[in-house]
Amino acid sequence: MSGATRVRQAALGDFAVRPRMLLITALALPIGALGALAAWALLRLIGLTTNLVFFWRWDTTLVAPGSGPHPWWLILGAPIVGGLIVGMMARYGSEKIRGHGMPEAIEAILIGGSIVQPKVAALKPISAAVSIGTGGPFGAEGPIIMTGGALGSMLAQLVHLSADERKTLLVAGAAAGMAATFNSPLAAILLAVELLLFEWRPRSFVPTVAAVAVGTVVRGFLLGDAPVFPVDATGLHLTPAIEVFAVAAGLTGGLLAIAATWLVYRAEDAFQKLPVHWMWWPAIGGLIIGLGGLVEPRALGVGYDVIDELLTGRATLSLILGILVVKTLIWSLSLGSGTSGGVLAPVFMIGGALGALEGTIFPAAIPGFWAMCGLAAVVGGVMRSPLTGVVFTLELTHAWGALLPLVIASTSAYALSVLLLKRSVLTEKIARRNLHLTREYSTDPLETFFVREVMTPLSHPASATADAECVRSSDTLRAVAYRFAETGKSSAAVVDETGAVIGRIDVQDLLHARRHDLTEEHRRSRILLAARSRNGRNAPGAGA
Incomplete structure (x- = not known):
């Protein structure tokens, strides 16, 4: 295979993400509905537990434990019993049900290949219903995030997908559950982007939005589409x-x-x-x-x-x-x-x-x-x-x-x-689990430089051999870094659009972008005053 042919095939790879994005979006649609159903079921389960424990009646309506008088021993004892049940479920069921949901989802994404065990999907909502229903001062959204994420992960595990694609479906289920809980689709999408996806790319953003949209629509049928805490803003005048x-x-x-x-x-x-x-x-x-x-x-x-x-x-x-x-x-x-x-x-x-x-x-x-x-x-x-x-x-x-x-x-x-x-x-x-996580996002400096800007040029164009590792002069340094990581190579020939070799790039050349990034961040100068000083020195008669 010639170098030019390999370059053309690499160019086609730029479009490979598009059909995959459509596939993941299609899978995200039923996950959105499942996330909304999970949110509805958990809210009903919390209501049932609260009614049974504090009001001794069979009712799934969400009610506050403190909305009625209760004997002191019930107020004191119910959370203790609930905590004991949750502790036993965690020890003998799955330790993954401990915690408030989002760190557990993040951990599954970071080191677990976005794989969540089916028993977590079953035990997490039950443990949350017990914890909250016996008086725990917690929210339902964290367990719903973990449950919705588990449902997305389980569906993803049935299909031949990459870890990144499983991550997208996990987050899609989590965000759909969140949107259904509070009737807040945009906040759920932002939460997914700011906390769970660790990227802002079409391949994950579009499926997540699709799941959230479906989850919000399903929520309207199950719980209504009115704001959860409506406020009359008539007369609001900002000063x-x-x-x-x-x-x-x-x-x-x-x-x-x-x-x-x-x-x-x-x-x-x-x-x-x-x-x-x-x-x-x-x-x-x-x-x-x-x-x-x-x-x-x-x-x-x-x-x-x-x-x-x-x-x-x-x-x-x-x-x-x-x-x-x-x-x-x-x-x-x-x-x-x-x-x-x-x-x-x-x-x-x-x-x-x-x-x-x-x-x-x-x-x-x-x-x-x-x-x-x-x-x-x-x-x-x-x-x-x-x-x-x-x-x-x-x-x-x-x-x-x-x-x-x-x-x-x-x-x-x-x-x-x-x-x-x-x-x-x-x-x-x-x-505290010995994992490193950054929440600060910026453009990868490797994405802002082209190969032609850092390569070592040849004085005369040459032909590439059939087995030569080739990259295009118009490729970004990020694409080259991925190529080196994939092939294990540390250098490649640089070809132009005709397939002629015009230069060479080594792994050390990639540091050019990092050095530029460090300069942009740390080198400080006073531009206007420096320019005025230079102009003063260059003016006619200066220093006379």
Whole structure:
């Protein structure tokens, strides 16, 4: 095979991703429906467990444990029993059900080839229903992410796919479940991009959006298509003072996010030091939950009713303070026990409570406005996902006019979290499993240079031998790096469009792009003053 023929075949590879993308998108459509069904089933299962434990009735309606009077022994004992059941399920079923869902999904993507065991898909929602239904102050979204991701992974394992393609279907199922839980398709897509995909490429973005779209449509049939926490934004008038105070809301939200993250991992460290098997830790966490429930019963459970009161401005000061203190403590401390439950709903509640408290002294807007800012800020700080925090708040409330202050608050919290905290509540858990994860995305410098810019040219074009490793002069350095990695070669002949050899490229030449990237990042200069100084020296009569 001639060098020119091999070059032409390599060019055809640029289009190979397109039919694969369409195939993965087609597979993502039923996964989106399955993700929505999983979300509906888990919410019903949580409702059933809560009704059985706290109200002694058979009903699947989602209800808050603290919405009615209960004997003290039930409030104290139910979370302990629930934690014990979860611990036993984790020990004798699958340890993968421990945790709040997203780090487990990330770990499966990073080192597990995006392979999730079928028993995790079955045990995760059951353990979450037990944990939340017995009073655990957690959200349903983390387990739904893991369950939806498991369903996507299982379908992917039935088909001849690569690890990247399995990852796409895992994330598609997770995002579809998230979108169905909160009726928030755009936030679910952003969450997938910011936290799970580790790339922004058509091959993964298009199938994920397809799954989310199907999941949202199916959600409309199962749970309705109204906003989860509708806010009446009539009369919202933004002033410069409100925008300034949005910065303050963001900074305080960032501080709360840092404190909550710190508490989660100090609690995890404390549990690690206990002289008992980890199976018992969720029960000990349940004791913390029960004690907090005696102080503020409405801090128990998933808390959608409390979030609604905070975002619509109907929460009393005593409820705001109780949630801000008790919910933060019992959620942070019990999550460190390794029980099963999500982080988003508690973060919504804690952030909303902080904002509602600030709303008592900040400039008046609409009822619940500052609770919305607090929610966006704490999500941006805890999850390190500022755009997701903004879009979640808007899709939950449909208060679209609040966009700018939400962006300000969420970004301020994100900036403070980045400055003061090394890792987020998600990436810290990954780091503690001896894995490295970066959430910062930039253009690969190898993608910005062509072979012709770094190659060693030949004085006279030559013909390529049949077995020569060839690359095109118009290839990017990234394509060459992949070619070297695939073939094990460290050099290649460079050919032009006619197949004539015009140069040579070695693996060392690839460092040109990295050196340029380092220069762009670290070399600093004062351009305008330097130019003025040069012009002054070159002016007629200068130095006379």
